[in-house]
Amino acid sequence: MKIELNINGVHCASDVEPRTTLLDALRDDFLLTGTHAGCEHGVCGACTVLLDGEPVRSCLIFAVQADGYEITTIEGIATSPGELSVIQDAFCETHGMQCGYCTPGMILTAHALLERTHDVSREDIVEAISGNICRCTGYGQIIEAVEFAADRLKKSNAPRRNKTAKIRSVGGHDAPERGILEAAADAPGTGPR
Amino acid sequence: MSADPSAFRFVSTNRRVREDRRFVVGRGHYVADVALEGMLHVAILPSQYPSARILSIDSSAALAMPGVHYVLTGEELVAAVDPLMNGLDTPNVKRYPLAVGQTRYAGEWVAAVAAETRAQAEDATEKLRVSYEQLPFVMDAEEAFKPDSPPVHPAHGSNVLLDKTFVWGEVEKDFAESPHHLSFRVVWGRNSTVPIETFGVAASWDPWREMLDVWASIQMPKYPDQIARALRIPANNVRVHQDVDVGGSYGVKRGIKHTVLVSHLSRRLGRPVRLIEDRLENMRGGDQHGPERIFDVDIAFNDQGIVRSMKMRALDNAGGYAGRAPFQLGKPIGAIVGPYKINSVQYRAQSVTSNKAVQEAVRGFGQSPTNYAIETAIDKVAVAIGLDPIEVRRRNFIRKDEFPYLIPSGTSYDSGDYHTVMEKVLTHVDYVALQKERDRLRASGMLAGIGIAACLEPSGGNSSFEPLLNEKNTTTTWMDSCRINIDGAGFVTVTIHTTSAGQGHETLVATVVGEVLEIDPDTIRVVRPDSLACLPSNTPVGSRMAIMLGGAAFHAAQKLKAKFIKIAAHQFGCKEDEVGYSGGGVAATQRKDHLSWADLVGIAHRNFHLLPAGIEPGLESTHVMQVPTGTKLPENGRVQMYPCHSFEFHVVLIAIDPVLGKPDIRRYVIGHDCGTVINPHIVKGMTLGGIAHGIGAALLEEFVYDGEGQMLTQSFMDYLLPSSHEIPKVEIVHHCTPSPYTVFGQKGSGESGYLGAPAAISNAINDAVRSLGISFSKLPIRISAISDAVAAAKQDKQ
Numbered sequence: 001m002k003i004e005l006n007i008n009g010v011h012c013a014s015d016v017e018p019r020t021t022l023l024d025a026l027r028d029d030f031l032l033t034g035t036h037a038g039c040e041h042g043v044c045g046a047c048t049v050l051l052d053g054e055p056v057r058s059c060l061i062f063a064v065q066a067d068g069y070e071i072t073t074i075e076g077i078a079t080s081p082g083e084l085s086v087i088q089d090a091f092c093e094t095h096g097m098q099c100g101y102c103t104p105g106m107i108l109t110a111h112a113l114l115e116r117t118h119d120v121s122r123e124d125i126v127e128a129i130s131g132n133i134c135r136c137t138g139y140g141q142i143i144e145a146v147e148f149a150a151d152r153l154k155k156s157n158a159p160r161r162n163k164t165a166k167i168r169s170v171g172g173h174d175a176p177e178r179g180i181l182e183a184a185a186d187a188p189g190t191g192p193r
Numbered sequence: 194m195s196a197d198p199s200a201f202r203f204v205s206t207n208r209r210v211r212e213d214r215r216f217v218v219g220r221g222h223y224v225a226d227v228a229l230e231g232m233l234h235v236a237i238l239p240s241q242y243p244s245a246r247i248l249s250i251d252s253s254a255a256l257a258m259p260g261v262h263y264v265l266t267g268e269e270l271v272a273a274v275d276p277l278m279n280g281l282d283t284p285n286v287k288r289y290p291l292a293v294g295q296t297r298y299a300g301e302w303v304a305a306v307a308a309e310t311r312a313q314a315e316d317a318t319e320k321l322r323v324s325y326e327q328l329p330f331v332m333d334a335e336e337a338f339k340p341d342s343p344p345v346h347p348a349h350g351s352n353v354l355l356d357k358t359f360v361w362g363e364v365e366k367d368f369a370e371s372p373h374h375l376s377f378r379v380v381w382g383r384n385s386t387v388p389i390e391t392f393g394v395a396a397s398w399d400p401w402r403e404m405l406d407v408w409a410s411i412q413m414p415k416y417p418d419q420i421a422r423a424l425r426i427p428a429n430n431v432r433v434h435q436d437v438d439v440g441g442s443y444g445v446k447r448g449i450k451h452t453v454l455v456s457h458l459s460r461r462l463g464r465p466v467r468l469i470e471d472r473l474e475n476m477r478g479g480d481q482h483g484p485e486r487i488f489d490v491d492i493a494f495n496d497q498g499i500v501r502s503m504k505m506r507a508l509d510n511a512g513g514y515a516g517r518a519p520f521q522l523g524k525p526i527g528a529i530v531g532p533y534k535i536n537s538v539q540y541r542a543q544s545v546t547s548n549k550a551v552q553e554a555v556r557g558f559g560q561s562p563t564n565y566a567i568e569t570a571i572d573k574v575a576v577a578i579g580l581d582p583i584e585v586r587r588r589n590f591i592r593k594d595e596f597p598y599l600i601p602s603g604t605s606y607d608s609g610d611y612h613t614v615m616e617k618v619l620t621h622v623d624y625v626a627l628q629k630e631r632d633r634l635r636a637s638g639m640l641a642g643i644g645i646a647a648c649l650e651p652s653g654g655n656s657s658f659e660p661l662l663n664e665k666n667t668t669t670t671w672m673d674s675c676r677i678n679i680d681g682a683g684f685v686t687v688t689i690h691t692t693s694a695g696q697g698h699e700t701l702v703a704t705v706v707g708e709v710l711e712i713d714p715d716t717i718r719v720v721r722p723d724s725l726a727c728l729p730s731n732t733p734v735g736s737r738m739a740i741m742l743g744g745a746a747f748h749a750a751q752k753l754k755a756k757f758i759k760i761a762a763h764q765f766g767c768k769e770d771e772v773g774y775s776g777g778g779v780a781a782t783q784r785k786d787h788l789s790w791a792d793l794v795g796i797a798h799r800n801f802h803l804l805p806a807g808i809e810p811g812l813e814s815t816h817v818m819q820v821p822t823g824t825k826l827p828e829n830g831r832v833q834m835y836p837c838h839s840f841e842f843h844v845v846l847i848a849i850d851p852v853l854g855k856p857d858i859r860r861y862v863i864g865h866d867c868g869t870v871i872n873p874h875i876v877k878g879m880t881l882g883g884i885a886h887g888i889g890a891a892l893l894e895e896f897v898y899d900g901e902g903q904m905l906t907q908s909f910m911d912y913l914l915p916s917s918h919e920i921p922k923v924e925i926v927h928h929c930t931p932s933p934y935t936v937f938g939q940k941g942s943g944e945s946g947y948l949g950a951p952a953a954i955s956n957a958i959n960d961a962v963r964s965l966g967i968s969f970s971k972l973p974i975r976i977s978a979i980s981d982a983v984a985a986a987k988q989d990k991q
Binding site for chain 2: 088089122129131133136137138140
């Protein structure tokens with residue numbers, strides 16, 4: 001079936017099977033191979049992309065479901081050819097990676113966090129990246145990278161896109177106030193938006 | 194070159210890792226990014242049973258599915274390819290990419306479907322009909338070892354792949370003379386490195402050029418040779434493309450069966466063929482599990498806690514086929530006494546086949562399980578004689594002035610200063626305060642413990658364990674190489690002859706060549722020729738690349754420097770010892786004559802008439818480096834294993850809520866000495882990542898099989914990888930004891946952290962629960978195991 005997606009600010013169209021995941025469509029149909037398949041069951045986070053600025057597992061969403069969202073992949077983060085965003089540069093500064101396979105997902109997750117706020121504690125960062133598994137680094141230099149990027153962004157007077165969004169509480173737990181089932185029962189309509 | 198860090202321009206400085214730039218923008222080039230014209234995709238049908246005879250495979254319905262080109266079975270493969278290589282001399286343990294006649298573990302690959310898309314191939318595997326006749330099976334290593342157990346390979350005669358006992362020194366005498374003995378068993382659970390990128394390979398056969406092109410997520414020595422042998426084609430008909438980024442490996446990415454499978458399909462179908470494992474194929478049938486090992490240890494020691502002798506029996510469960518798994522019992526022989534002065538050792542290495550997935554090389558190649566057994570022993574000695582575990586280690590450590598130190602099994606340790614590293618860590622952590630904190634936690638009702646582990650990282654990998662365990666194998670070299678070319682415009686290009694999996698080898702060689710030639714490493718281009726244009730390499734295994742690739746790059750650069758000096762001396766009309774190389778130019782020491790980099794390049798590339806006699810034009814040099822110290826075959830069961838020995842010392846504080854049983858790592862400090870560090874970022878990352886991997890092995894990760902022979906942990910919801918929540922902030926205390934055998938004094942660090950973390954965590958948990966009269970002797974130590982054991986112990990006390 002035909003899909004039209006807004007990827008990195010560009011209008012893209014393709015013809016895919018309904019069962020095609022957003023991950024496969026990004027890689028195979030739109031040749032955006034910076035998004036990586038890791039587990040394809042929603043645990044490792046290697047396939048993370050942003051939908052309207054929020055991190056989403058592209059392996060757990062069909063391409064057709066992504067219609068209507070602003071999709072951001074790692075290819076949409078660098079400022080221009082050969083240049084790096086502040087966050088990407090920070091990952092290079094602290095060597096916040098080794099094999100690079102989880103890195104695009106990790107950077108997009110960090111990007112989403114720092115679009116919300118530049119005032120992040122170590123715990124905030126740990127919570128934010130806890131859905132992205134890195135097998136190489138033990139996370140130490142990744143956390144340093146995000147701390148470094150937050151500090152530089154704070155000092156750079158750069159505007160944030162998502163400043164109204166609140167950072168999730170890391171106080172005790174990350175579950176919603178009410179159970180998922182109760183929330184779903186009250187939700188108007190069906191499915192996302 | 195001096196090993197004094199202050200003398201270095203680039204080595205040991207905090208330079209960025211050049212590979213990172215492409216990764217942060219998603220421009221890594223992984224095997225799944227290789228798209229070939231007309232490429233077909235493969236999906237796999239796994240065996241449902243741990244052991245069964247394959248009676249028939251009906252592929253008619255599958256072949257009728259849309260997009261399907263072919264269904265491959267083991268029967269076809271066995272006629273077309275040779276069995277995959279075994280490490281030991283076990284010719285009747287035959288392994289092919291697909292099961293032949295019989296399946297030997299649940300998940301083993303039985304048939305492969307090639308189709309236009311991966312989805313179509315997967316759809317078609319569901320239409321394959323296989324009739325099986327179930328056979329008896331054996332999962333447990335001790336059961337498999339018994340003569341009456343069902344043989345996994347009937348033609349081999351038994352399940353025993355290896356059963357070899359080494360006696361180094363006067364073990365019985367030392368035991369008889371020691372007033373104290375203790376015996377215990379510890380078990381290392383079956384886990385693996387489980388990279389986030391699964392294994393993948395694409396192959397394309399061109400029948401007119403007679404060339405097989407291969408792109409793979411590979412980390413394996415002699416990969417092209419193994420492909421050629423299995424396919425029965427000349428090795429120069431195989432071209433492996435090394436410019437493929439590997440998305441994590443840590444030892445296991447050795448997909449020879451995958452490669453032979455797609456290569457055969459490509460030859461058969463005349464199309465490029467690709468297989469990218471999905472996570473289930475990877476974990477269940479990708480043949481990438483790690484060691485699963487039972488240790489029975491006897492220790493003999495005196496009243497002062499000095500360990501005189503050790504007997505260790507290591508029984509390893511290799512899984513359904515042999516591969517290189519048994520060798521993982523051999524490598525630890527090179528550090529079988531750890532950092533301690535143990536006078537004599539008896540070591541019985543046993544490897545058996547079972548109906549579990551096949552084992553592959555995992556970070557440390559068997560060293561981390563062995564260190565877990567040794568460090569458990571040292572803690573038990575401390576408890577037995579009522580000494581602090583620190584003090585027992587202090588008394589048993591090899592002293593700085595005793596290096597090079599020959600251990601009973603034949604390896605000479607190069608250098609080390611274990612006492613200083615330990616004291617630095619204890620000062621950093623404030624050991625007395627840490628003990629007070631542990632006691633405060635205990636007083637507040639928590640279980641709390643301090644865990645210590647001290648161990649070595651043998652590095653500079655050779656393969657001395659091969660001839661040691663297999664007399665037919667006479668390998669005494671495990672070389673690595675580098676080529677440097679300075680082009681006519683004066684720019685430098687350096688080659689690497691292997692793939693990399695995040696170790697930063699491009700940064701390594703650029704730093705080394707820049708250091709020697711005294712030019713900015715950032716101006717140096719690093720490339721990876723395909724395997725037909727490669728010099729010999731044995732890939733990044735055995736913590737070897739800083740030593741071996743770094744060494745080869747160093748020597749190749751020295752040769753170019755020597756050529757510059759020769760050319761300049763000839764122009765100046767003086768002797769070579771009357772000129773000096775500096776900053777890329779050469780100057781006469783007694784006169785004003787000076788030739789710049791551009792002058793020298795110009796002469797070498799354009800002015801043959803100015804070259805001294807016998808000098809080739811151009812500026813190119815190669816160096817093929819032999820592993821330092823590797824000179825001879827084993828004698829009397831003794832051999833020099835790896836040349837260099839890094840040291841690590843872990844101190845961990847763990848608190849456990851006695852009801853929940855969840856170990857909370859409150860403090861983690863590691864003292865690390867890998868000699869001269871070439872890039873501090875890379876070494877730090879290896880150490881932190883190794884610790885995280887070790888925490889996973891100690892607390893979370895295990896491939897669990899049920900009584901029916903089925904693997905239960907088939908996804909990341911069951912096989913648990915540590916997230917950022919599980920990994921504490923780790924503090925690293927540095928020390929540098931240069932190796933006398935390497936060009937800058939560097940040692941290896943690719944396995945650091947992982948080699949001691951499981952032992953340290955285990956020791957901390959056992960310290961925490963000791964007052965309850967319980968202990969844990971099997972990894973991983975799960976939350977449920979702790980809470981159950983604590984509850985049972987408390988009930989017993991009531």
